[in-house]
Amino acid sequence: MTDATTDLESLLDDPDLLATSAYIDGQWVDGDNGRFDVTNPARGDVIAQVADLSRAQVANAIAQAETAQKEWARWTGKERAAVLRKWFDLMMLHQEDLATILTAEQGKPLSEAKGEIAYGAAFIEFFGEEAKRIYGETIPGHQRDKRITVIKQPVGVAASITPWNFPNAMITRKAAPALAAGCAFVARPAGETPLSALAMGVLADRAGIPAGVFNVVTSSSASAIGKEFCENPLVRKLTFTGSTTVGRILLEQAAGQVKKCSMELGGNAPFIVFDDADLDKAVEGAILCKFRNNGQTCVCANRIYVQDGVYDAFAEKLTARVKELKIGDGLKSGMDLGPLINTDAVEKVREHIADAKSKGGAVILGGEVHDMPGNFITPTIITGATKDMAFATEETFGPLAPLFRFTDEDEVIALANDTIFGLASYFYAKDLSRVYKVAEALEYGIVGVNTGIISTEVAPFGGIKQSGLGREGSHHGIEEFLEMKYICMAV
Numbered sequence: 001m002t003d004a005t006t007d008l009e010s011l012l013d014d015p016d017l018l019a020t021s022a023y024i025d026g027q028w029v030d031g032d033n034g035r036f037d038v039t040n041p042a043r044g045d046v047i048a049q050v051a052d053l054s055r056a057q058v059a060n061a062i063a064q065a066e067t068a069q070k071e072w073a074r075w076t077g078k079e080r081a082a083v084l085r086k087w088f089d090l091m092m093l094h095q096e097d098l099a100t101i102l103t104a105e106q107g108k109p110l111s112e113a114k115g116e117i118a119y120g121a122a123f124i125e126f127f128g129e130e131a132k133r134i135y136g137e138t139i140p141g142h143q144r145d146k147r148i149t150v151i152k153q154p155v156g157v158a159a160s161i162t163p164w165n166f167p168n169a170m171i172t173r174k175a176a177p178a179l180a181a182g183c184a185f186v187a188r189p190a191g192e193t194p195l196s197a198l199a200m201g202v203l204a205d206r207a208g209i210p211a212g213v214f215n216v217v218t219s220s221s222a223s224a225i226g227k228e229f230c231e232n233p234l235v236r237k238l239t240f241t242g243s244t245t246v247g248r249i250l251l252e253q254a255a256g257q258v259k260k261c262s263m264e265l266g267g268n269a270p271f272i273v274f275d276d277a278d279l280d281k282a283v284e285g286a287i288l289c290k291f292r293n294n295g296q297t298c299v300c301a302n303r304i305y306v307q308d309g310v311y312d313a314f315a316e317k318l319t320a321r322v323k324e325l326k327i328g329d330g331l332k333s334g335m336d337l338g339p340l341i342n343t344d345a346v347e348k349v350r351e352h353i354a355d356a357k358s359k360g361g362a363v364i365l366g367g368e369v370h371d372m373p374g375n376f377i378t379p380t381i382i383t384g385a386t387k388d389m390a391f392a393t394e395e396t397f398g399p400l401a402p403l404f405r406f407t408d409e410d411e412v413i414a415l416a417n418d419t420i421f422g423l424a425s426y427f428y429a430k431d432l433s434r435v436y437k438v439a440e441a442l443e444y445g446i447v448g449v450n451t452g453i454i455s456t457e458v459a460p461f462g463g464i465k466q467s468g469l470g471r472e473g474s475h476h477g478i479e480e481f482l483e484m485k486y487i488c489m490a491v
């Protein structure tokens with residue numbers, strides 16, 4: 001595999017997967033506003049130019065989706081399941097090519113990209129099965145002549161706005177339950193990473209998903225498309241993954257129509273290591289939890305709290321493991337860490353490091369921009385972290401591991417909960433009463449106990465407080481795309 005400056009198509013077994021026009025109503029459409037560049041974050045070279053749609057074009061796509069949705073909702077759950085299964089099978093058949101496209105535009109190492117494709121495909125497989133199990137209920141009447149039934153129906157047209165950090169899975173985690181429920185779907189992928197979404201359009205077409213049911217609208221203007229999704233009454237559901245800042249904007253914009261919204265927003269995950277933890281397992285968990293996608297996930301450990309008795313040993317073990325991580329172009333084999341998505345992301349990590357050092361933190365590993373060209377930064381460990389440092393309240397979204405020291409359970413629970421966020425949290429301990437007490441006391445939607453990886457299609461993923469609204473994945477995930485109807489019948 002040569003470096004990322006190689007023509008991307010030449011790297012693919014099926015070059016037709018590299019689509020650069022928008023996918024609307026089963027057609028490939030150019031943009032009224034020309035095209036925008038997609039660059040490889042490892043080298044900065046342009047790998048594709050993608051259709052730049054106008055807001056009017058997106059409004060047209062929504063209208064066509066609304067028409068298609070009426071017929072799609074008439075399909076049985078079993079019929080929808082069959083088509084979703086084909087989509088899943090095609091994803092797995094083309095896993096290598098989809099991973100290459102994903103790495104080229106997002107930067108993560110190929111091994112991680114292949115993992116994301118399998119993770120993304122798992123949502124399509126799971127919700128294809130759920131399509132057959134959208135049950136209603138009958139309720140004993142409140143009067144002798146009344147019969148009560150409850151049915152569930154698709155909300156209609158669902159629109160999604162997704163981030164660059166998981167360009168495939170963040171779309172399928174929404175599109176799969178939406179289509180399974182009988183909704184039509186209009187996806188607006190991040191400007192940095194549209195190619196993975198467009199490749200899903202190619203496969204949707206091949207799987208026999210009817211025209212207009214799954215659409216990908218690409219644009220360089222996120223805010224204009226977001227306003228169209230929020231203000232167009234044909235869009236009955238908005239589902240967003242990204243920062244809390246943008247989530248607030250979208251919720252405000254959607255409030256005008258009281259639009260049904262799901263929000264998967266920012267996090268600030270605590271990772272707690274107690275004295276009775278298995279230290280080697282805690283170190284492996286910290287590596288996975290902190291450095292997955294180079295720290296660019298909303299569930300990455302952002303604050304690592306280590307109890308006094310094991311602080312030095314943990315710091316030493318973690319440093320030894322991080323030194324082994326290989327950094328480089330994700331398209332080259334054997335890499336553990338790729339580049340960050342852009343220069344702003346690199347700058348944010350550097351700011352957090354400088355802030356910590358100015359407040360007494362000690363950099364025991366890394367701390368500088370890598371000498372390779374591209375958005376690379378060395379993985380960094382800081383000891384002596386304190387709660388007045390920026391990373392205590394802000395999501396770093398990069399390979400920076402700050403180690404905080406603590407003395408007892410009540411202290412660390414208070415520290416861990418001292419944030420506006422509430423998405424993921426983790427801790428390592430063996431004592432059973434401690435495990436129950438801490439798991440119940442942490443104010444988060446997700447708690448990992450003796451594990452640093454919690455992501456799966458079978459569990460409800462989502463946060464509390466300002467980390468979001470709603471859940472994705474698990475049988476709960478399809479409820480976000482259904483309306484409940486109560487029928488009261490006089491007999």
Ligand SMILES: NC(=O)C1=CN([C@@H]2O[C@H](COP(=O)(O)OP(=O)(O)OC[C@H]3O[C@@H](n4cnc5c(N)ncnc54)[C@H](OP(=O)(O)O)[C@@H]3O)[C@@H](O)[C@H]2O)C=CC1
Binds near residue numbers: 164190247297
């Ligand atoms: N919860 C999560 O999974 C994620 C959290 N984050 C957090 O957000 C921070 C910033 O990352 P970033 O990628 O900038 O995340 P953003 O929230 O800025 O972007 C997420 C998505 O929203 C789009 N967007 C941005 N502004 C608007 C708007 N006004 N109206 C409609 N859509 C909009 C973006 O488009 P475009 O990219 O084209 O501008 C992108 O598709 C990260 O540092 C991290 O803290 C980021 C990604 C995922």
Ligand SMILES: O=C(O)[C@H](O)CS(=O)(=O)O
Binds near residue numbers: 166170241297454
């Ligand atoms: O947005 C994210 O960071 C993802 O939701 C994290 S995960 O689902 O891939 O764990």
